[in-house]
Amino acid sequence: MRKMQRRNKDKDQYLKFIAIIDIIMKNSDEKHPLTVNQIKEKFYQQKRNFQIDYRAIKKYIEFYNEYYEDDVIQMYKEGRNLYFYFADRHLDMMEAKAIVDLVYSSDFFTLQTKKNYQKRIQDMFSFHYQSYFHKNLNPHITKNENSQSFYQELEVITKAIQSHKKIQFTYQKPALTTRCGKQTTLAPIDTLFSNNEYYLLCQGAKNAMDCILYRLDYIQDVKIIEDSQVIFSQMELEAFHEKVKNTTYMYGQGQLESIELEFHPSVYANMIDKFGKGIKPRYVDENHYRIQVKHFINNTFYSWIIGFGGAIQIVGGQSQIERFQNFLKEQFL
Incomplete structure (x- = not known):
């Protein structure tokens, strides 16, 4: 058979x-x-x-x-x-990059965990875009109201960092009066998330070892300078990182309290940086506006006010004024 x-x-x-x-x-x-x-x-x-x-x-x-x-x-x-x-990518390229930036900016994750996140996000995209997720620093702004504009600017900035080019952009801070944005040409180092805001880190124009932070949602009209070439050494990147790491913000000890501040219109953008876009200034006169906010009241907060040389004043309530006067006497008189 x-x-x-x-x-x-x-x-x-x-x-x-x-x-x-x-x-x-x-x-x-x-x-x-x-x-x-x-x-x-x-x-x-x-x-x-x-x-x-x-x-x-x-x-x-x-x-x-x-x-x-x-x-x-x-x-x-x-x-x-x-x-x-x-064709089926679960995340848009810039959304994925923002996730990597947020993870690298956090002090909660270990370095190995950050590297694991980075690799897993990279593996979601073809190798052509893996350099978009390369992180030299521990860090990137929060998505602003116009998400389409935000991601368009972020994409151009990312390409410039990847190709080691300088960028030209307009920096438009919020203002209570009409004001033209300042046009700037600098070398971008990285994007980072800090103090609940998304920033662009750039090399200083006058000193090569200086670095400057720009709120990414204030950046407009980004263009890559094609005939430029800027490559940072590992030592320079580490130095930039240390400077960012040591930046002091207004968080620390103290209680969350209501406080009334009076400020000059020239520091309106600084008020938004610290208290958010939801503040509602009251007009006093052409040189003064007032707001009432809640914040942690401590020595760091008082030092921040002093740093504006009188352009910001505590005007209420009376107990807040007295505490600030006592701080000045103890520290400076």
């Missing part, structure tokens, strides 16, 4: 399926599609002991799309070539 012949099943089919999908996910996107030959080339670079052909590649992609009930992997023909790319 003749024995029944067994079908020669492809025992490596599962490994091939995983490898092909992984290659497409990690190496392609809408701007960087892969041809069949490019997929096969990357497949053979893995030095597996099996072969792959066009029919198998197409079949694996069809299975993958059928499972997700959507065209997660897109396919189109141009000339004689068939192109494939992975």
Whole structure:
């Protein structure tokens, strides 16, 4: 009796399926599609002991799309070539970058945890964009009202940092009177989240070892200076990091209390920086406005007020005025 012949099943089919999908996910996107030959080339670079052909590649992609009930992997023909790319990214590029920036800015996570976050976010996108997530510092502003504008500026800034170029931008601080924004040309170092705000860190214009923070939601009309080239050494990046790390903010000991402040219009942007955009200044005269806010009242807060040389004054209530006077007597008189 003749024995029944067994079908020669492809025992490596599962490994091939995983490898092909992984290659497409990690190496392609809408701007960087892969041809069949490019997929096969990357497949053979893995030095597996099996072969792959066009029919198998197409079949694996069809299975993958059928499972997700959507065209997660897109396919189109141009000339004689068939192109494939992975289209279903769960996060937009700039949203993903913002997540990495927030994690790196936090003191809560260990350095290893930050690196793990970075790698996992990188793996969500093709290798063409992995340098967007590279972080030299421990850090990036909070998304402003016009999210589309915010991400457009962030994308240009990110490209400039990646390509080591200077940028030109308009810095428009909030003002109670009409004011033109200041146009600035500087070398961007990194973006960072600090004091509940999103900032752009730039190299100082006069001293190469100085660094300046700009509120990212005040930055407009960013352009890359194509004929510029700026590369920072690791020592410079560490020095910039230390300066940012040692920046003092108004948080610390003390109680959250109501306090009334009077300020000159020239420091309106500083008031927003510290108390938020929800403040409602009351007009007193052309040189004075008043606001009532809640904040932690401590020596750091008093020192911040003194730093404006009289442009900010405590005007109420009476107990707050007396406490500030006692602080001045103890510290300076």
